[in-house]
Amino acid sequence: MAKIHVTATVNGDEVEFLCELEETLLDVLRDELHLTGSKEGCASGDCGACSVMLDGRLVCACLVLGVEMEGRSVETIEAMAAGDELHPLQQKFLEHAALQCGICTPGILVAAKALLEKKPDPTETEVRFWLAGNLCRCTGYDKIIRAVLDAAAEMRVS
Amino acid sequence: MEQMRYEAPDTVDAAVALLVGAGGETRILAGGTDLLVQLRAEWIEPDLILDVKKIPELTEISKENGGFRIGAAVTGAELGEHLGVKKAWPGVVEAVELIGSVQIQSRATMGGNLCNASPAADSVPALIAAGATAAIAGPNGRREIPVEDVGTGPGRTCLAKGEIVTSIFLPSRPAHSGDAYLRFIPRTEMDIAVVGAGVSLTLDGGGKCSAARVALGAVAERALLVDAAARALIGTPVDDAALDNLAKAASAAARPIDDKRGTKEYRIKVSGVLARRAAQAALERARQS
Numbered sequence: 001m002a003k004i005h006v007t008a009t010v011n012g013d014e015v016e017f018l019c020e021l022e023e024t025l026l027d028v029l030r031d032e033l034h035l036t037g038s039k040e041g042c043a044s045g046d047c048g049a050c051s052v053m054l055d056g057r058l059v060c061a062c063l064v065l066g067v068e069m070e071g072r073s074v075e076t077i078e079a080m081a082a083g084d085e086l087h088p089l090q091q092k093f094l095e096h097a098a099l100q101c102g103i104c105t106p107g108i109l110v111a112a113k114a115l116l117e118k119k120p121d122p123t124e125t126e127v128r129f130w131l132a133g134n135l136c137r138c139t140g141y142d143k144i145i146r147a148v149l150d151a152a153a154e155m156r157v158s
Numbered sequence: 159m160e161q162m163r164y165e166a167p168d169t170v171d172a173a174v175a176l177l178v179g180a181g182g183e184t185r186i187l188a189g190g191t192d193l194l195v196q197l198r199a200e201w202i203e204p205d206l207i208l209d210v211k212k213i214p215e216l217t218e219i220s221k222e223n224g225g226f227r228i229g230a231a232v233t234g235a236e237l238g239e240h241l242g243v244k245k246a247w248p249g250v251v252e253a254v255e256l257i258g259s260v261q262i263q264s265r266a267t268m269g270g271n272l273c274n275a276s277p278a279a280d281s282v283p284a285l286i287a288a289g290a291t292a293a294i295a296g297p298n299g300r301r302e303i304p305v306e307d308v309g310t311g312p313g314r315t316c317l318a319k320g321e322i323v324t325s326i327f328l329p330s331r332p333a334h335s336g337d338a339y340l341r342f343i344p345r346t347e348m349d350i351a352v353v354g355a356g357v358s359l360t361l362d363g364g365g366k367c368s369a370a371r372v373a374l375g376a377v378a379e380r381a382l383l384v385d386a387a388a389r390a391l392i393g394t395p396v397d398d399a400a401l402d403n404l405a406k407a408a409s410a411a412a413r414p415i416d417d418k419r420g421t422k423e424y425r426i427k428v429s430g431v432l433a434r435r436a437a438q439a440a441l442e443r444a445r446q447s
């Protein structure tokens with residue numbers, strides 16, 4: 001099947017890739033660009049493990065077609081740490097043990113970062129509602145919520 | 159398998175021409191939050207996927223005759239950020255904002271919610287209650303029809319080959335008007351409505367209801383406009399007696415099925431309860447506007 005040529009910006013760099021029409025942005029990121037941080041939990045928009053920023057908005061990469069990416073810009077979990085320096089959210093997730101198997105973690109970090117950019121001082125309820133589209137089968141969520149609130153507090157100070 | 163084709167034209171005319179010219183099955187792609195799931199599950203195997211997000215007419219919100227024309231491909235997130243629409247039609251905006259998570263809101267559109275034609279689609283009862291119309295473009299020109307006439311059954315619409323919904327029009331609001339949408343789901347987020355109820359009403363200077371529309375979702379093969387429930391409010395001060403009559407009329411109009419989300423009997427009961435609560439919320443907003 002003929003592949004379609006797409007030019008897009010990924011984590012600040014212009015990239016070109018070939019994709020089939022059925023391939024989602026998640027397939028492209030993982031299989032073509034080898035950015036395997038974004039995970040596939042459900043492939044149906046329910047779990048949020050594939051969360052990325054598309055032109056500044058939080059989306060499920062499994063619900064975007066690769067061909068839709070022409071001329072658009074995506075930011076993934078791979079862009080979160082600055083070199084070896086973890087983002088405060090990543091650091092707090094480690095400190096609070098907010099992950100076990102880690103499948104949900106990249107998506108939750110991307111989603112939480114989007115929240116804190118919009119709302120630096122969210123309430124616990126706001127964090128819980130914002131993360132309603134991110135499922136975690138291991139932690140019971142509480143440690144995740146604590147880590148996000150703690151990171152928010154630290155980011156407001158610094 | 160035939161090869162699928164993807165097109166993203168930037169005008170309505172080009173989109174209609176592509177749809178008309180295509181052999182086989184065609185699908186419009188707006189936010190893709192229904193379409194991609196259906197593609198993946200291989201429920202549909204279209205020959206042409208027509209992305210409408212590059213058409214400016216479909217992605218803009220504009221003022222028109224005191225109301226708002228909302229492009230069919232405007233996302234839930236964009237609508238929620240539009241203070242004008244939110245102030246005039248809070249019930250419509252709250253219904254759209256109930257669709258999925260933040261991630262889904264970044265992509266989901268009213269046009270997609272309407273044309274996917276799920277009986278449980280959240281924005282549809284609110285739009286019907288609002289008296290919204292859908293603008294449609296096709297090979298025979300343009301037409302505008304009431305939103306309640308678009309869906310005809312689960313997954314089915316009245317759209318003919320080559321037709322696209324281009325926008326949804328929300329009319330201007332008289333003073334002392336309010337609308338509200340409520341749905342019942344077993345959890346607080348991310349679920350499909352067991353019952354949904356939308357109410358829009360207007361009060362006269364003396365506080366009596368001068369106009370009302372009531373709609374129910376998830377209790378029939380498509381969202382229902384319930385005239386009898388609206389009549390229960392009109393001419394009354396929307397007191398307990400009127401609300402009791404409204405609830406009875408809503409329950410009487412519901413003709414749901416049994417499924418894993420709720421029994422028929424339960425849905426009929428909840429239709430009345432939710433319609434009543436939505437009317438009270440709309441009343442509160444009307445008094446404050």
Ligand SMILES: Cc1cc2nc3c(=O)[nH]c(=O)nc-3n(C[C@H](O)[C@H](O)[C@H](O)COP(=O)(O)OP(=O)(O)OC[C@H]3O[C@@H](n4cnc5c(N)ncnc54)[C@H](O)[C@@H]3O)c2cc1C
Nearest residue numbers: 045186188189190191192193258267270271273279280323
């Ligand atoms: C995790 C998840 C949660 C969800 N939660 C809810 C919920 O709570 N409530 C709810 O109501 N829905 C929910 N949905 C369903 C879906 O998100 C909504 O129906 C949404 O509004 C669809 O919009 P879209 O732009 O993504 O549509 P698309 O998937 O792009 O299109 C849907 C259908 O409509 C057709 N179509 C789209 N635009 C047009 C147009 N302009 N003219 C003609 N035909 C058109 C398409 O061809 C397709 O058949 C959920 C979906 C997911 C994945």
Ligand code: FES
Nearest residue numbers: 041042043048062
């Ligand atoms: S993999 Fe995309 S939401 Fe689950």
Ligand code: FES
Nearest residue numbers: 100104136137138
């Ligand atoms: S840590 Fe395993 S799913 Fe969240």
